[in-house]
Amino acid sequence: MDVPLAAEECEAITRAFSGLGGLGVDEEALVSALGKWRHQPEKRAQLRKSFAGFFTADGGFERFEDDYIHYLKIEFARFKNIMVLWAMHPWERDARWANDVLHKAHPFDIIVEIACTRSSEELLGARIAYHALFHRSLEEDVAYHVRENFSNLLVGLVSAYRYEGDSINEEMAKSEAKTLGTAIKSAGVRNLVENGEVIRILTTRSKPHLRVTFKYYREMYGKSIEEDLGDELCLQETVQCLDSPPKYFSKVMDETLKDGADKNTKDALTRVIVSRADVDMEEIKAAYHEQYGAQLEDVIAMKTLGNYRDALLSLVGQ
Amino acid sequence: MSTISVPVSVPSPAEDCEQLRKAFQGWGTNEGSIISILAHRSGAQRRQIRDSYAQAYGEDLLKVLDKELTRDFEKAVLLWILDPPERDAVLANEALKKWSPNNRALIEIAMTRTADEMFAVRRAYRGRFKRSLEEDVAVHTNGDFRKLLVPLVSSYRYEGPEVNASLAKSEAKILHEKIEEKAYGHEEIIRILTTRSKEHLLATFNDYNNEFGHPINKDLKSDPKDDFLFALRAIVRCIICPERYLEKVIRLAINKMGTDECALTRVITTRAEVNMKHIKEIYYKRNSVRLDHALKKDTTGDYEDFLLALIGQDA
Numbered sequence: 001m002d003v004p005l006a007a008e009e010c011e012a013i014t015r016a017f018s019g020l021g022g023l024g025v026d027e028e029a030l031v032s033a034l035g036k037w038r039h040q041p042e043k044r045a046q047l048r049k050s051f052a053g054f055f056t057a058d059g060g061f062e063r064f065e066d067d068y069i070h071y072l073k074i075e076f077a078r079f080k081n082i083m084v085l086w087a088m089h090p091w092e093r094d095a096r097w098a099n100d101v102l103h104k105a106h107p108f109d110i111i112v113e114i115a116c117t118r119s120s121e122e123l124l125g126a127r128i129a130y131h132a133l134f135h136r137s138l139e140e141d142v143a144y145h146v147r148e149n150f151s152n153l154l155v156g157l158v159s160a161y162r163y164e165g166d167s168i169n170e171e172m173a174k175s176e177a178k179t180l181g182t183a184i185k186s187a188g189v190r191n192l193v194e195n196g197e198v199i200r201i202l203t204t205r206s207k208p209h210l211r212v213t214f215k216y217y218r219e220m221y222g223k224s225i226e227e228d229l230g231d232e233l234c235l236q237e238t239v240q241c242l243d244s245p246p247k248y249f250s251k252v253m254d255e256t257l258k259d260g261a262d263k264n265t266k267d268a269l270t271r272v273i274v275s276r277a278d279v280d281m282e283e284i285k286a287a288y289h290e291q292y293g294a295q296l297e298d299v300i301a302m303k304t305l306g307n308y309r310d311a312l313l314s315l316v317g318q
Numbered sequence: 319m320s321t322i323s324v325p326v327s328v329p330s331p332a333e334d335c336e337q338l339r340k341a342f343q344g345w346g347t348n349e350g351s352i353i354s355i356l357a358h359r360s361g362a363q364r365r366q367i368r369d370s371y372a373q374a375y376g377e378d379l380l381k382v383l384d385k386e387l388t389r390d391f392e393k394a395v396l397l398w399i400l401d402p403p404e405r406d407a408v409l410a411n412e413a414l415k416k417w418s419p420n421n422r423a424l425i426e427i428a429m430t431r432t433a434d435e436m437f438a439v440r441r442a443y444r445g446r447f448k449r450s451l452e453e454d455v456a457v458h459t460n461g462d463f464r465k466l467l468v469p470l471v472s473s474y475r476y477e478g479p480e481v482n483a484s485l486a487k488s489e490a491k492i493l494h495e496k497i498e499e500k501a502y503g504h505e506e507i508i509r510i511l512t513t514r515s516k517e518h519l520l521a522t523f524n525d526y527n528n529e530f531g532h533p534i535n536k537d538l539k540s541d542p543k544d545d546f547l548f549a550l551r552a553i554v555r556c557i558i559c560p561e562r563y564l565e566k567v568i569r570l571a572i573n574k575m576g577t578d579e580c581a582l583t584r585v586i587t588t589r590a591e592v593n594m595k596h597i598k599e600i601y602y603k604r605n606s607v608r609l610d611h612a613l614k615k616d617t618t619g620d621y622e623d624f625l626l627a628l629i630g631q632d633a
């Protein structure tokens with residue numbers, strides 16, 4: 001539904017993004033615009049293109065100037081990061097999040113999230129943006145900075161360019177379900193993340209194929225593969241992200257909205273909502289409701305404040 | 319540089335299709351005519367001819383050629399007509415179906431295409447075979463080879479000039495250490511060779527030479543029969559100078575008892591429009607014989623004529 005912006009909203013965005021500091025920010029109008037531009041990434045692309053001084057065209061995407069980001073973060077301080085992230089090209093967002101995680105010893109689950117919940121083209125886009133921003137490849141940084149035993153798994157995940165069609169070999173899916181089951185039963189779960197066959201199946205097979213494989217797994221072993229991977233968080237998260245991003249993200253939402261969540265966990269709120277608003281927010285809300293019996297919007301409204309809250313709710317949609 | 323020559327006033331695709339159609343009609347096939355057209359058209363022109371042929375005669379030109387031509391000549395022409403990404407995808411798939419540790423095609427493709435070209439290959443592979451390239455590589459290889467080849471075909475190397483000099487130096491040391499330990503399949507070797515940028519690796523190999531007094535490939539030759547070591551050396555050589563590596567592939571293909579047409583066809587059809595000129599120059603310098611003379615001695619018939627046309631040496 002293409003609801004045009006009202007004149008005040010247009011003006012608010014133009015003023016807010018034009019770098020004319022000190023005039024204050026019309027926060028209400030901005031929040032309203034966030035809502036109206038849901039599911040319209042082309043509108044944000046136009047915004048980036050119309051402020052050519054602040055965004056540089058760079059090999060397929062419009063890159064945010066670093067100084068401009070810094071400036072906007074201050075301007076939009078009450079929105080925390082939302083406005084900046086919202087305006088940013090998705091490829092650049094993912095590249096920056098990945099780079100951040102690798103250099104600041106954040107938990108690596110963000111890497112799994114990006115590698116497994118984006119489409120093949122979006123993941124390629126993140127790699128393109130990574131080159132442009134950091135002058136190294138994403139996989140070389142993952143390989144270099146991740147020294148834990150799940151390093152090969154992560155490198156494989158970020159390097160994938162999965163087939164995205166419907167063609168599935170049922171026999172192969174069945175046999176690979178067995179391969180996974182055997183690996184899980186026999187290996188100490190700690191070694192599982194280094195198991196060649198486990199890595200091969202999870203990092204190269206198409207998502208439709210994997211979903212069928214996981215289905216056969218449950219039929220063969222009576223439990224979901226997620227449950228059986230309970231102790232190996234990296235693998236468990238990989239499987240969750242590949243199997244059902246909405247379910248995975250609703251879990252992340254639950255964690256982030258709990259009392260006592262640490263900063264990294266809280267950052268997930270902005271990250272998930274900004275990155276999924278145009279993708280599968282409705283499914284995430286439905287999954288959240290099914291799992292936790294509450295409306296996501298209600299919980300967010302309860303746990304957040306001020307302009308930040310308004311912006312989140314605008315993106316989550318009513 | 320390309321060795322393909324396209325006539326200054328090139329016939330329209332429709333005219334070319336008509337001539338090709340004539341070449342197929344009647345008893346036998348006029349191979350000379352086919353060569354004189356197809357070997358002298360650019361990729362864009364060849365695509366137009368394919369489209370025109372389908373429109374004009376309701377048949378896929380590739381299928382017709384498959385029926386009309388035979389053996390090495392047919393294989394070369396069919397590969398030649400395809401777009402480069404599709405061509406590489408077909409070659410990769412072929413290599414995988416009969417893969418063995420001494421199969422060099424995958425490494426050659428992965429190491430001599432640019433990062434973006436490799437992604438085009440991966441896209442073409444998915445479109446044609448309904449699976450990703452990396453999933454097929456993983457399934458058809460095992461052990462150290464799988465650990466090397468999957469990242470190799472999946473990499474998207476940075477292609478800029480920036481190099482972290484101290485990092486390059488330290489990675490030269492790491493490579494040396496693992497090679498000394500004969501841990502050739504070690505994760506660090508694979509990490510460095512399959513993810514680092516070309517410029518970084520050039521600096522690393524330089525540092526290796528300076529620090530240890532000889533090139534890294536000397537240390538990787540401890541067992542000349544070992545296929546995995548060959549693979550590692552091939553990667554190093556493709557980073558340093560892909561054209562020299564490709565010249566050697568051609569040289570070995572020609573010198574081999576009975577000629578390795580597979581390798582010969584692969585290198586010539588995939589490089590004719592890219593850097594065949596440079597490869598020819600290296601061939602001459604290295605062997606004191608022109609490539610076309612070597613091909614004339616070693617190949618025959620339509621296959622020979624076609625290859626000569628592709629390297630710009632016909633008539």
